[in-house]
Amino acid sequence: MGTTLWIVDINVDGLWETPEIRQAANFLREGEVIAFPTETVYGLGANATDSEAVKKIFEAKGRPSDNPLIVHIADPKQINELVDEVTPIGKQLIEAFSPGPISFIFKKKEGVFSDLVTAGLDTVAIRIPEHPVAYALLKAAAVPVAAPSANRSGRPSPTSAQHVMDDLNGLIKGVIDGGETGYGLESTVVDCTGEVPVILRPGSITADEIKEVIGAVIVDPALKNETEAPRAPGMKYRHYAPDHPLYLVDGSLELLQSFVNQFKRDGKRVGVIATRENLAKIDADAMIVMGSETDLSSIAHSLYDSLRKSDVLDVDVLLSLCFPEEGVGQAIMNRLRKAAGNRVLTESDLFG
Template sequence: MNVSSLQILPDAAQGYDQAATVLRDGGLVAFPTETVYGLGADACNDHAVARIYDAKGRPSFNPLIVHFANLDAVKQHVKWTAEADLLSQTFWPGPLTLVLPKKPTSPISRLVTAGLETLAVRMPAHPTARSLFTAFGGPIAAPSANRSGQISPTLASHVIQGMEGRIEAVLDGGPCAVGVESTIVGLTDKPVLLRPGGITEEQLRDCLGRPIAIRKNAEAISAPGQLSSHYAPTAAVRLNATEWNAGEMRLGFGDVACDLNLSPQEDLVEAASHLFDYLHRLDSKGHPVIAVSPIPHHGLGVAINDRLSRAAAPRDTGS
């Protein structure tokens, strides 16, 4: 697949309308959410959804998240539950994805669900994304707008670098504030944390009034973002580095001499917002290894460490 030119669309009514037209015509549009840039297609168009997998080089057994403008639209496609109601009232719009049984009447492509009987749904808070959803008027399937397994994009320039020639347009809404993907919670039985992200385990527990179960890595894929190798730069990644080796690019945290520092003040929110952009920057230097300081494993640190451990894992073909 080769798309002749990539349109950079403005964060304005004209850009939203142009992006919606591209989607209606079966094209692919990257757009910002509060987490990362998504690669959007009409979720009800089989050919358009297939193009997402092709553009990313993504395996077809890895399901996609579908994004919606409002709660009424979500409920047309999934079987709603009391836990879904509680979580959505607390965290939507925002960086939370819910996995629920898909209604048999839903016209969403089975390519989106990778053959599963469940659907991953989300209502992003980013105003640019919400304006696009309103202009388009339907569900948009959107994984992160990067090549399969590589670093997720938090700037339009990251998308252009990785996807030019593969997609029709990028809606440039500036940098993504959260910087790590959405938290995913499965709600087909008891609530299960399937992927840590912008909403912490502690926040979920406080909302539900009880601890939430956590998916074991050995379990079958049931939601996006669960493959062991993911978010990976070209360079190898060395974790929990307390000393630096010669020839490494150094990604620091806290009071440490380094090439780029996720947060000198040890602020996990700041660190999450910088994570993918700084990995992009260090990877562009061409060094064989990126060494990363230890990150505290609580709050957003759980999501940061999840992304880093996948970036450091042996490489596979997933995204």
């Protein structure tokens, strides 16, 4: 299959009426799969009501079909057509944060979605993206669009059209290039079916921000306890992994250097993913910069790009320091742990 690449200007008025967006929207309605930018990462979209179309998402990604997908829509008014009930907390959160990088889980309305979208669950995750290209495509397509991240399953999520082409060229119908994404991490996923919102996946909309609106929030125990089964889309299987084994170091810069030295003594070439401030303070075989330690949002923005860049390094292992789990730091560490397969090194691993 030939994959079309459409390059669009996100600042054009009436973007949904441009030839590129109209062609991509027509392909979506015809049952094809299209990658497009959102404010979080690039998504891989298909008509959420068409099982044959949704099946193409799983085939392209190599993703197990028992993993639910997030449904993207252009207008909050469409939610009532898709879910059984918009709960009071759901209404509050939609008014506060949508459009934006947050997904809401409600009880699904029967007979609307392909069963592949919800993976047999009685709930569905709905998101209203704020990216102008995503909005234009959804408005032009006029169908709910199921869209996980547009990467091969297990790989770091894509934050540019080139990342998508690297993974999926020849496997999907087209990619809309709307430049780099903004936040760089997938949306916060919140279960809104009860009286208190439950964060199933952390993202750029933080627990503290949700508390300011609702007054209380619960964080899913599965985010801390690996024995719990995650209930959020995209959280069940190994994700975000670079080609080289990644180890997280829970400690100081000096401890990180000690592990670099230990791996070197074992004959390994070592790469380090570091912040701008620490780049010159570490002696390793290769270095990649990942944002600033004074701005966690810059780390979130560049996280996946840094993991992808590490694939071309001539190294045997990768190391990265841990980050404070406050605000967006919780989402950063959630993704890093998954990328590392929960390999976290402490001082006891060095000297024990």
